[in-house]
Amino acid sequence: MITLDIINKKRLGKELSYLELFDIFNGYLDGDVPDYQMSALLMAICINGMTDEEIFALTKIFIDSGDRLDFSDIKGIKVDKHSTGGIGDKTTLIIAPIVASLGIPVIKMSGRGLGYTGGTIDKLESIPGYRIDLSEKEIVKQVHDLGIVITGQTGNLVPMDKVIYALRDVTATVSSIPLVASSIMSKKIAAGADKILIDIKVGNGALLTNREDAKKLSDLMIKIGEFYGREVRTIISDMNVPLGRCVGNALEVKEAIDVLRGKETDNNLTDLCIELSTDMVSMGLQISKKQAKEMVLNTIYNGSAYMKFLKLIERQKGDISKLKVSEKVIKVKSPKDGIVKKINALELGKLSLRLGAGKEEMDDKIDYGVGVKLNKLVDDEVKKGDVLFEMYVGKKEPEYNLDDIYKID
Ligand code: URA
Numbered sequence: 073m074i075t076l077d078i079i080n081k082k083r084l085g086k087e088l089s090y091l092e093l094f095d096i097f098n099g100y101l102d103g104d105v106p107d108y109q110m111s112a113l114l115m116a117i118c119i120n121g122m123t124d125e126e127i128f129a130l131t132k133i134f135i136d137s138g139d140r141l142d143f144s145d146i147k148g149i150k151v152d153k154h155s156t157g158g159i160g161d162k163t164t165l166i167i168a169p170i171v172a173s174l175g176i177p178v179i180k181m182s183g184r185g186l187g188y189t190g191g192t193i194d195k196l197e198s199i200p201g202y203r204i205d206l207s208e209k210e211i212v213k214q215v216h217d218l219g220i221v222i223t224g225q226t227g228n229l230v231p232m233d234k235v236i237y238a239l240r241d242v243t244a245t246v247s248s249i250p251l252v253a254s255s256i257m258s259k260k261i262a263a264g265a266d267k268i269l270i271d272i273k274v275g276n277g278a279l280l281t282n283r284e285d286a287k288k289l290s291d292l293m294i295k296i297g298e299f300y301g302r303e304v305r306t307i308i309s310d311m312n313v314p315l316g317r318c319v320g321n322a323l324e325v326k327e328a329i330d331v332l333r334g335k336e337t338d339n340n341l342t343d344l345c346i347e348l349s350t351d352m353v354s355m356g357l358q359i360s361k362k363q364a365k366e367m368v369l370n371t372i373y374n375g376s377a378y379m380k381f382l383k384l385i386e387r388q389k390g391d392i393s394k395l396k397v398s399e400k401v402i403k404v405k406s407p408k409d410g411i412v413k414k415i416n417a418l419e420l421g422k423l424s425l426r427l428g429a430g431k432e433e434m435d436d437k438i439d440y441g442v443g444v445k446l447n448k449l450v451d452d453e454v455k456k457g458d459v460l461f462e463m464y465v466g467k468k469e470p471e472y473n474l475d476d477i478y479k480i481d
Pocket of ligand 1: 246
């Protein structure tokens with residue numbers, strides 16, 4: 073098939089067949105289709121969208137590009153969860169032990185940060201020694217022994233997504249709904265999930281900035297799930313404000329521990345973690361959400377979720393006693409009295425990245441101890457001179473504009 077004809081067909085808004093999609097995408101993976109042609113096709117998909125048939129075909133092509141993991145001899149319904157990415161999103165560190173402590177096997181293969189959003193694997197690497205490179209054999213053994221694993225992606229799982237995502241990242245084609253849906257769903261299906269929960273973030277700190285798009289993505293992922301015989305549930309959650317108080321790797325691990333120990337009970341992070349865990353438990357144990365929620369809350373009150381977290385860290389060779397945040401702390405104070413009306417998630421993500429919590433350039437080294445901790449949250453009353461947030465600073469001390477971050481009226 074002629075690559076140019078395939079691109080042109082999509083440019084004209086026509087439907088591509090499975091074979092056409094197969095040829096051009098596999099051609100790209102094999103190095104026969106150059107970046108500029110794949111970029112043109114991705115942009116045409118971004119602008120003209122895809123039919124459901126095309127999306128199912130693309131998801132299959134992605135899944136078939138690599139290995140499929142088989143965890144069928146692990147007893148129990150394996151429920152996987154995926155977030156489309158946000159600022160301060162440490163939900164995996166909290167919900168995985170909650171769900172596992174209720175006997176549902178959790179096999180979580182997490183990723184690194186992208187853009188301004190942090191990744192679970194980077195957060196876990198802030199715990200000295202923690203292994204993120206478990207083999208398939210080690211995963212199976214650990215799930216049998218402990219019921220929980222959080223590791224990096226193993227082996228050759230959806231290699232197509234790796235190359236296409238890298239190209240999307242630099243061609244302004246990341247937020248295409250069909251491309252997001254097939255990227256995420258192919259990874260979840262290839263990783264052997266029986267049921268899947270997707271946390272779709274919407275807001276200025278997320279991939280999608282409006283609810284209509286989030287709803288479209290949700291419907292699409294549910295349809296892909298149906299096509300593959302997987303139950304998919306979705307939650308659309310707000311990403312105009314960061315999740316919880318902390319942004320930055322070690323700080324976020326500490327905050328996750330506080331939630332698991334029942335010390336943080338009244339913010340958006342705890343609420344979302346309870347909501348996500350409730351859905352996962354309801355799917356995994358096939359019980360009502362009401363029953364599931366009671367069980368979830370109990371794992372926090374009785375300490376079993378926190379114990380599971382500690383065992384997970386120990387089993388993967390992490391030393392939680394060596395978790396360190398930067399000792400240099402700058403307190404940022406309010407210039408006036410008022411009420412916090414808004415905290416801009418995106419600006420906090422940028423500040424945290426510039427402090428060194430993420431990579432600005434491919435070769436940068438992450439500073440695990442830096443980040444931001446919010447002292448005042450939305451709707452809090454502040455007096456002039458009150459500390460709004462603390463910056464945990466390492467080698468870099470970036471400039472910022474307070475008005476871009478906090479809106480106080
Ligand atoms: N997360 C993914 O894994 N893929 C996307 O396309 C977007 C977010």
